[in-house]
Amino acid sequence: MDAPLSLHIKTFGCQMNVYDSGRMGEILKAQGMTYEERLGEADVILINTCSIRDKAEHKVLSLLGQLKPLKEKNPKRVIGVAGCVGQRIGRQLLQRVPHLDFVVGPDGIDHVGELVDGVVKRGERCVDAKLDTDGRSYSQPLLSTAPKVAEYITVMKGCDHFCTYCIVPFVRGREKSRSIQEIVGDVERLVAQGTKEVTFLGQNINTYGKGSAETLAQLIERTHEVRGLERIRYVTSHPRDMGMDLISQFGNLEKLCPALHLPFQSGSDAVLKRMSRLYTSAEYLKKIAALREACPDIALSADVIVGFPGETDEDFEQTMTVLSEVRFSLAFLFTYSPRPGTKAYELSDDVSREVKEERLARTMKLTMEIIEEENRKRIGGIESVLVESIDKKKGRYFFGRSLHNKIVHVLNAGPACVGKVIDVEVTEANGSNLKGYYVDAERIDRVASL
Numbered sequence: 001m002d003a004p005l006s007l008h009i010k011t012f013g014c015q016m017n018v019y020d021s022g023r024m025g026e027i028l029k030a031q032g033m034t035y036e037e038r039l040g041e042a043d044v045i046l047i048n049t050c051s052i053r054d055k056a057e058h059k060v061l062s063l064l065g066q067l068k069p070l071k072e073k074n075p076k077r078v079i080g081v082a083g084c085v086g087q088r089i090g091r092q093l094l095q096r097v098p099h100l101d102f103v104v105g106p107d108g109i110d111h112v113g114e115l116v117d118g119v120v121k122r123g124e125r126c127v128d129a130k131l132d133t134d135g136r137s138y139s140q141p142l143l144s145t146a147p148k149v150a151e152y153i154t155v156m157k158g159c160d161h162f163c164t165y166c167i168v169p170f171v172r173g174r175e176k177s178r179s180i181q182e183i184v185g186d187v188e189r190l191v192a193q194g195t196k197e198v199t200f201l202g203q204n205i206n207t208y209g210k211g212s213a214e215t216l217a218q219l220i221e222r223t224h225e226v227r228g229l230e231r232i233r234y235v236t237s238h239p240r241d242m243g244m245d246l247i248s249q250f251g252n253l254e255k256l257c258p259a260l261h262l263p264f265q266s267g268s269d270a271v272l273k274r275m276s277r278l279y280t281s282a283e284y285l286k287k288i289a290a291l292r293e294a295c296p297d298i299a300l301s302a303d304v305i306v307g308f309p310g311e312t313d314e315d316f317e318q319t320m321t322v323l324s325e326v327r328f329s330l331a332f333l334f335t336y337s338p339r340p341g342t343k344a345y346e347l348s349d350d351v352s353r354e355v356k357e358e359r360l361a362r363t364m365k366l367t368m369e370i371i372e373e374e375n376r377k378r379i380g381g382i383e384s385v386l387v388e389s390i391d392k393k394k395g396r397y398f399f400g401r402s403l404h405n406k407i408v409h410v411l412n413a414g415p416a417c418v419g420k421v422i423d424v425e426v427t428e429a430n431g432s433n434l435k436g437y438y439v440d441a442e443r444i445d446r447v448a449s450l
């Protein structure tokens, strides 16, 4: 009998890609594969790709180049590309990269087992990049066999918005949702196996259920009833679609964590219009005010793009004003990156790289100052932390997340705390993270004892 094939998956991009990689891993493991931590040692190497920025795409192409000698060393090694780059340029990739065996787009991930089989057994190089354009609903129950304390669940896919800079609607298609019944079934199964927190994923999650009678507010309410589940989050919201039904839930539903990611992208109405974001800066700030009225302690995070075509100094200062006024607890800040196929690609990319970088640096400096100021205010206070695991990178402290989605390193927590919500007294604010002590345990720093 042949030895089982080993698998390594390298994931780029967003949480949805992480979720898709997990799913492909489960499918391939069910076919008998084992996981190999070292990419260079794996029989099957799968790269799950991101296409949101030019840089992300370049990284994938460069990694593919590095894999050539590995394939030459062992021609039986299988190399596949999944995700948004696969969807966007899958066919060209297969032609341009002879050592690439297969390409699978985001809607084909459930076929990954057949694709690998085709390569291994029949030497078939192939592309499965067909977008699922049929209807508004789809079914994809969870496969997860070893759930984590905090799990992500994709509840919908695609986006109908067509913001002018964004490639997502082209590579992930139109919005389609899973049913509440199927999702709640997943949550119940996860909770029965120890999961305490779920984060629902969707590119434009507020319009979950489009084309049916189901809404995100209903999904949250139904999930809230699941016994044993302690925390619910969702991402990503669009300011225009963040209705009062959703806003008011932050004040009313105990398990809904007081944290929301609400990208604003630019503080300038002229830029927002060119981005086709469908709201003004004043409308965005009004939503923020309503959220803070419903839940005064809510932590807000956002995405911002600087250097969009035509962005003047004045436009940029308006972005800085929104950052100062809202005081986000986290912000993902980017320079504009033109993506072929989008509407903004036709606009002149007229903000120089130096100006983009300078604006980015200013937004980063301001954001970090605000985050650090706000984090310092938490020193001496108690955070309710769901402990997830030991910090694998640092290999020292156990860590978890606060209700506000802050990473909290707990200096005196041990394995018995994993999966529990514990009270942690914050003693240190370190960049965007917090550190502290579990109040019900002896105050020893486990670093000394590990």
Ligand code: SF4
Pocket (backbone or CB within 6 Å): 159, 160, 161, 162, 163, 166, 167, 168, 169, 203, 204, 238
């Ligand atoms: S709402 Fe988000 S995913 Fe949809 S097009 Fe706009 S930026 Fe892209």
